[in-house]
Amino acid sequence: MANALSPVRPEDGATARFIRYLRDVRRLSPHTLSNYRRDLDSLAHFAAQRDTPIENLIEADIRAWTSQLHRRGLAPASIQRQLSAARSFYNYLARENGHQRNPAGSVQAPRKPRKLPRTMDADQVNQFLSQPARTVIERRDKAMAELFYSSGLRLAELAAINIDDIDATLLTVIGKGNKARTIPIGSVAREAIKVWLQVRPTIGADHPDRDALFTSKRGRRISPRSIQARLKLLARKAGVHQDVHPHMLRHSFASHLLESSGDLRAVQELLGHENISTTQIYTHLDFQHLAKVYDDAHPRAKRRKED
Template sequence: MTLSRHDDAGLVQAYLDHVRVEKRLAERTVALYTIDLNRLRQHAQEAAVALVDVQPTHLRRWVAQMNSQGRTPRGIALILSGWRGFYTWLVRQGLIDHHPVQDVRSPKVGKPLPKALPVDEAVRLAEHQEADDDPALEARDACITELLYGCGLRIGELVGLDVAASVTARGWIDREAGEAFVLGKGAKRRSVPVGRAALASLDRWLLARSAWAGNDPALFIGERGQRLTPQHIRVRLKRRSLMAGLATPVHPHMLRHSFASHVLQSSGDLRAVQELLGHANISTTQVYTRLDFQHLAQVYDAAHPRAQSRKPPGRSRG
């Protein structure tokens, strides 16, 4: 088939036939490519330029327009991918000797916010009691939940806790002082306060633990007396959150995020949150200021009579 360089509609159709027949792409993917290339044609027509004469400057302007209209960085990246494939094909057909999309990038995708529970759900999880569980299991899981949420511990710090301080202990809790001493990332030790609710939960668990205790010094053990693994705690916490009726299954790091977010909401002291979490750099902790603003925005949207939530358009390929 003879292709004309300035027949934009013919070039687009020839490329779509190529991906459908020769590359055997799924019909849904071909349909999305069709939408993308029709959008490209429209931009080119508005700029009074043929598709084969499109330059990187045109494309960067069109990307900026899509971004200002609220299209997501991921959505723009998918559109550029479709355009990139089209121009790669034109180069291979000998119809152009440059690739205008090659060095054009979509806007950076922002880092996703960590997931944190609302305060009421975090409290409900901590106060939940599973009547059908073995009392010792319930006491242990309740204590795990209290320490993860009440102290903001990482799961590795939690499983490393021993019943008592020793030269070999990675971490322990001083019940008299109300402090947990843990070994964090980079083998850095830190202490964090342990609240009254967590200490009361710890006392209940230690009483129940005595029925299981073997020779393992670990604070959290299974029925056979061995230190719990992170995976075991993840499974138990997920089960507990479902039994408590939470909408989202909870994992240990979600409770750490919840701890940080709720302390920041109440205190506004970012430096203190950094110290409590054991972050080396304040920039790592600053993500929680975005969580705090997100909370304020949700309150505004729900409470202000003139509020209007808007969700930027996006899409995904199947």
């Protein structure tokens, strides 16, 4: 195992002892040891550039090191991993030599850019939901898809719905944190559910899934995995060239509702977000839409494109 480690430079005595500690005491795998060594080699190289022993680096040095890594184009996750290795190294030095403070303890990696959720525009949603439902399964699938888009449900929420959870135009679901919320159901979704219930398989009174809204041919509550598969199949039949999944419909619901109403608090309540900061990501989607409208319609924007 020792041969798997890169050669130890004389000035890296502290890191060499740390790697041996990880190998002999903590018994980490060769792959993990290699990662630690590579990350600490980066820090040792930085210390050498500053003509400072790695043991003597201070917090300002660690911040400068992470900034250097960021400028080199390392991903935030990679920088975070290197910082984690540095923290473990200085914690080891504290136990070994009585270092008073971990210089990497309070240094944070740059935040990972938050990816905007993928959505469908209104035309794509209409194309997706416009397929005729002739068979029993097609009626069920259409009702599920309509309800996802109508009410912005999570996958687990839809799978858990019971028939009695629907009261006229309202639906009560149990969301994250076991919190209940009541949300409206659009008229198109209500009609699709009505059509499904007319052909839903009859289930005996003693069946454990007798109350489930959406069931399989055998009367069992449909599983989340099956719901995902059925939505993908529905999208293929509709000629939608996207990987349609429940969260995409939820994102589309939120984006379209915010675009039309501008009421962020209402969208937060409907989605069941505990913090409005989670909902605010849809304002970025809305801005992207507005920017596209501007680029397509504004005379000056058009003139720039022609130039």
